[in-house]
Amino acid sequence: MEINLDPEVLKAYGYTKENIKINQIGTGLINRTYLLSPLSEDKKYILQNINTSVFKNPQAIANNLKAIADYIASTYPDYLFIKPVSTVDGDELAYVNNEYWRMLPFVANTTSLDVLDNEKQAYEAAKQFGKLSRLLNKFDASKLEPSIPGFHNLALRFEQFTLALSTAPKELKGLSKPQIDDALERKYILDFFKSYSHRVDFPDRVMHHDTKISNVLLDNETFEGVCVIDLDTIMPGKFISDLGDMMRTYLCAFSENETDLDKVKIRLSFFEATVKGYLSEMKSILTETEKELVLFSGKYMIYMQALRFLTDFLNGNIYYPINYQTQNLDRAKNQFKLLSELSANEKELQDIIEENLV
Structure with a gap:
């Protein structure tokens, strides 16, 4: 061609x-x-x-x-x-x-993946994202300009949701009422974040902000991590952006486009591999507040993505590409189910985190 x-x-x-x-x-x-x-x-x-x-x-x-x-x-x-x-x-x-x-x-002799096949890949990817942030620990993040202002600002995303809710047609609000109720009930996630956001030991760091598996290069033969790529969204942010996005995209075997919600489950072994890989690089520089928020990072990012899909549905699908009219609503349902799974497994997930913070 x-x-x-x-x-x-x-x-x-x-x-x-x-x-x-x-x-x-x-x-x-x-x-x-x-x-x-x-x-x-x-x-x-x-x-x-x-x-x-x-x-x-x-x-x-x-x-x-x-x-x-x-x-x-x-x-x-x-x-x-x-x-x-x-x-x-x-x-x-x-x-x-x-x-x-x-x-x-x-970069020769490397590969990038669209789908995670095993725990080693999750570990290596998480380790690479953690390593980049660790190396930039003493870099002044304020020197960077946001490439997408407000990208991972949950307060902004909730405000956009409430605006869409106030202007959406009755038909769309009726179709999405359970998800609207879920979004409003889970506003405590935003409130919880706000209670931490002004702590002095919750710093802005240099974050990648798009930590899906395809943004890491792995060695062709060993599948060990080589480097991080697609750096357009590297900018100041909280550590929860990167780790939370990994939890959102690594823990379930199916993407946000899966409509069979019974398939939306947390893979505990992938959670362990992701946390282990990330903390192997980052635990030495994380503050006490950040350590408290490791699991919360997943809740923050999954909730935000659920809000974004729901908002786009209420707005008439103007941002995310769709293949059918209710796809963004289905994506929101998917993300709310994933968020529920994270909460349902919270004790076991927190135990894994504590083991890897020692």
């Missing part, structure tokens, strides 16, 4: 269609991604078009990555941080015909 890529994009990095092979790759829904294979080099590169509908300030992303890359290079030079390749003019991004592009080095 012929790929229609603007030659000026390639020119920005010193290439032409004649001296490079181009393949479109990736399963991501946000940025278009290509694999570039220069005919005269052994190296390969990843070329991405940045979706400015989602990331409205691409330069902020570029500035964030440069600041972190410079810090990592000076303090942990052996750590593999995927820094963008500069254009021929020395810029962090290429701006061509009103579109932003960036090039990244391709």
Whole structure:
């Protein structure tokens, strides 16, 4: 299949269609991604078009990555941080015909997964996300600009939900009444977070904010973690963003698109592997307050995602792509079930956490 890529994009990095092979790759829904294979080099590169509908300030992303890359290079030079390749003019991004592009080095002999198959993969992924945060423990997170303001702000997401609820048609509110009731009853999760949010030992850290399994590279043969990728959302946040998102996406064998809610269960062995991997890197720097909130991180992120799906359904499905009209409602049901499962297994899950905090 012929790929229609603007030659000026390639020119920005010193290439032409004649001296490079181009393949479109990736399963991501946000940025278009290509694999570039220069005919005269052994190296390969990843070329991405940045979706400015989602990331409205691409330069902020570029500035964030440069600041972190410079810090990592000076303090942990052996750590593999995927820094963008500069254009021929020395810029962090290429701006061509009103579109932003960036090039990244391709990491050979690695793989990224769309689905977790075993506990080792969960452990290795969690360990890699924890390692990046640990290495950036002394980096001043306030130097970073949010690439998506309010991304993991539960107060904002609840406010958006209540606004959608006040304007939604009666038909949609009727279809989703049990989930609306669930969302309102579980507001205690937001209130609980607020009671902790101003503690001095609950700091903002450098967080990835999108810790799904596909954002970690694993060694092709050993499946050990190599590095973290897809760093667009790296910005200041609470540790619960990363660990909570891992709990949301690693613990159930089925995604939020599963409509058979009997299948939505917590895999205890995957919970243990995730917590063990993350805390193997992070427990030495977590504060006492953060240690108290390890399990809560899962509740926070699952509740927030349930709210976001429900809000989108009430708004008429304007954000998340859907295959049928009630899909976002089904996704919300899925997430509320996962949240219930987390609460139902709370004692056993907390015991696992305590064992790994020792």
